[in-house]
Amino acid sequence: MMDETKMTDEILMAYADGQLPDAEARKVEQAALADPALQKKISLFTETARQLKAAAAELPPVPDGLADKISTMLEADAARSDPPEQDNVVPFAPRSWESQWPAALAASITLAIGVAAGAALGPFGVPETNPPFGLVALADPEIAVALSSAASGTSSVLGSGATLNVIASFVDADDTLCREFDYEAENGSSIVSVACRVNDTWRPKIAIAASHDQTATFAPASSLDALETWLGTSGFGDPLEPAMEMQRLETLD
């Protein structure tokens, strides 16, 4: 009987790892019976799995410094919460990873908000009265001040207690200066945004919520992928070099 499936390295490895469905595993066995080269490949994968497992048997020890820090964090956490009560919380409709994934993906997409052109970062102490899409955080007037002066890679703590990390500067195809930053509110929520300098005002072009409590549903990485995609399709080049960035900031009004 002729092979219907090509016996790729991937299939042979999956067979050696016991990760092929039965029907496919039988096909591999049949093909291997008459083919010493396939047998050799399978044994390579079996043997590497065995050796890697043996090498992994002993974990590198956790340094005392790290172990101490973690145990301090856990003690602080225990003091904050009420463990017996938390342990009794029955998860509401527990779902498998498989069923969570599409929901998480969908959520991360809706988190990427293209900000309408009308929204401006309130300049110098005049917060917008109606922040668009409830993005109250971006109405913080100190953001605009920091964007006009701070070098990329620097962090500053604003009067509201929030931390502003200026990540990078770019220019778009029209030579408009744009800056990527992340704004971490005191409650741990975080917004990554890109604002561009238009008519002497910083206007947010995109804002992505990346709050830490969404970590478990994996929004941050995928939503940042969305940001990368957006940056890639918006005509921005590579981040500006520090000297070039400084020059552009100095010429702002």
Add this chain to the structure above:
Amino acid sequence: MPDSFHTALTEKLPNLRRFALSLCRSAHVADDLVQITVERALVARKSFDPASRIEFWLFRILRNAWIDMTRKQKVRGQELDIHDAPDLGGVDSHQGETRLMVANVLAAVQQLPLEQREVVVLVCFEELSYAEAAEVLNIPKGTIMSRLSRARTAIASKTGIN
């Protein structure tokens, strides 16, 4: 009364640290990553499904923390220190030939490109299924399989396994 979630976290610290080391190859950065992971896990605790394996959930948090970190590092033009690459193995109690093989295998893993190294650590060290590793790394299962088979072919030729 000990908190079972805290106990599970503590038990998985060595695994988290090894995964972190395989990503960044810097003890200092790996320790930071583990710390960030525990912080985020505590905040996100309610979203953990106790019926699932906690390390799977934690690896995913750690990987996302790593992406956040490298993304900022990349655009800030800073380089992570990869020169003090610590060993992925433990205190070696093996004897003779086995010991040499273990050292060779670990060295071969260290030399793999990051994209292959992280797959090897998750599947062959931490014993995640291909599908689980695909979810942690957010790439298709087929990509996991091609990276893993290339990695293992390379390890075999470096260490004389055939």
